[in-house]
Amino acid sequence: MDTRPFRSVLYIPGSKTRALEKAAGLAADAIIFDLEDAVAVEEKANARALLAQVLAETDYGPRAKLLRINALDSDWGRADLEALAAVRPEAILLPKVNSAADVAALADLLEKRPETAETRIWAMMETPLGALNALEIARAPRMAGFVLGTNDLAKDMGCRFRADRMPLMTALQMCLMAARVAGIVAVDGVYNAFKDDEGLRAECEQGRDMGFDGKSLIHPAQLDIANAVFAPTEAEIDLSRRQIAAFEAAQARGEGVAVVDGRIVENLHIVTARQVLDRAAAITAMQGEV
Ligand SMILES: CC(C)(COP(=O)(O)OP(=O)(O)OC[C@H]1O[C@@H](n2cnc3c(N)ncnc32)[C@H](O)[C@@H]1OP(=O)(O)O)[C@@H](O)C(=O)NCCC(=O)NCCSC(=O)C[C@H](O)C(=O)O
Numbered sequence: 001m002d003t004r005p006f007r008s009v010l011y012i013p014g015s016k017t018r019a020l021e022k023a024a025g026l027a028a029d030a031i032i033f034d035l036e037d038a039v040a041v042e043e044k045a046n047a048r049a050l051l052a053q054v055l056a057e058t059d060y061g062p063r064a065k066l067l068r069i070n071a072l073d074s075d076w077g078r079a080d081l082e083a084l085a086a087v088r089p090e091a092i093l094l095p096k097v098n099s100a101a102d103v104a105a106l107a108d109l110l111e112k113r114p115e116t117a118e119t120r121i122w123a124m125m126e127t128p129l130g131a132l133n134a135l136e137i138a139r140a141p142r143m144a145g146f147v148l149g150t151n152d153l154a155k156d157m158g159c160r161f162r163a164d165r166m167p168l169m170t171a172l173q174m175c176l177m178a179a180r181v182a183g184i185v186a187v188d189g190v191y192n193a194f195k196d197d198e199g200l201r202a203e204c205e206q207g208r209d210m211g212f213d214g215k216s217l218i219h220p221a222q223l224d225i226a227n228a229v230f231a232p233t234e235a236e237i238d239l240s241r242r243q244i245a246a247f248e249a250a251q252a253r254g255e256g257v258a259v260v261d262g263r264i265v266e267n268l269h270i271v272t273a274r275q276v277l278d279r280a281a282a283i284t285a286m287q288g289e290v
């Protein structure tokens with residue numbers, strides 16, 4: 001699994017020059033350069049050309065860079081790939097993935113060009129069929145991550161938006177479990193009301209508690225909240241260190257269980273504690289580079 005942080009994954013419409021420029025200085029862990037739903041049909045060709053130029057010329061630092069193309073069976077998907085292969089994209093984000101065959105079709109196209117030999121695939125998980133096929137998709141060739149598309153998912157399911165996201169919960173959890181089985185990144189869907197900080201924080205906390213690595217975002221004003229919520233807190237880091245120290249001391253005494261703050265600590269808790277410290281270190285490393 002990618003060890004970089006994915007707390008904040010910001011969509012930028014490929015047609016917006018100012019937003020593309022601005023993103024190089026924003027505190028996003030990852031950027032989605034979008035040619036799909038954020039770009040109007042009449043702007044598709046211009047956005048493709050603009051993005052090819054911007055990606056060739058701009059240094060986005062250590063941020064992960066995901067390029068969301070249009071679906072391969074749309075009027076634009078293949079041309080997107082054709083025009084952007086030259087920038088050697090680190091990852092293509094494929095929308096509306098329904099099955100492993102969709103991923104395999106893209107992998108075959110990437111295979112054919114030396115420029116995309118290293119390009120990984122991320123899948124938008126945003127259809128009911130995609131959610132039902134989440135495991136085969138997660139295990140498909142070149143797969144590196146899922147981004148949940150909760151707007152499309154709600155549309156296709158005919159469900160309502162609710163603050164607790166109960167109607168989407170089964171699909172979210174199926175995708176998350178598949179990502180964990182396959183060892184790939186899982187990023188939660190967007191929060192549309194980009195001026196509602198309280199609602200965003202609540203949804204980030206829900207996604208974090210469920211196990212998502214981060215949140216996809218639509219506006220720079222959402223970055224700080226996602227970065228804060230998906231980072232381990234000082235208290236979690238301190239507890240992880242104390243758990244590891246106490247467990248090592250217990251092992252040195254020939255015991256397999258330690259007690260910290262009145263709770264047992266076993267081998268499995270140490271796995272989690274090390275993950276917390278690794279995540280904190282990855283965030284610090286990222287912050288040092290931007
Ligand atoms: C939502 C917006 C349309 C708001 O745009 P605007 O009114 O221009 O915002 P501001 O005036 O507040 O912008 C302030 C400055 O920030 C820059 N900006 C705005 N958005 C971004 C961005 N996403 N990335 C980088 N920079 C951004 C502006 O240029 C201003 O800069 P400055 O001039 O220096 O002040 C707009 O935010 C927007 O278009 N957001 C993205 C929408 C989008 O990507 N939608 C598609 C993805 S959601 C989706 O499809 C998920 C999934 O598929 C699903 O199904 O759920």
Ligand SMILES: [Mg+2]
Pocket residue numbers: 037095124126149151152
């Ligand atoms: Mg969508």
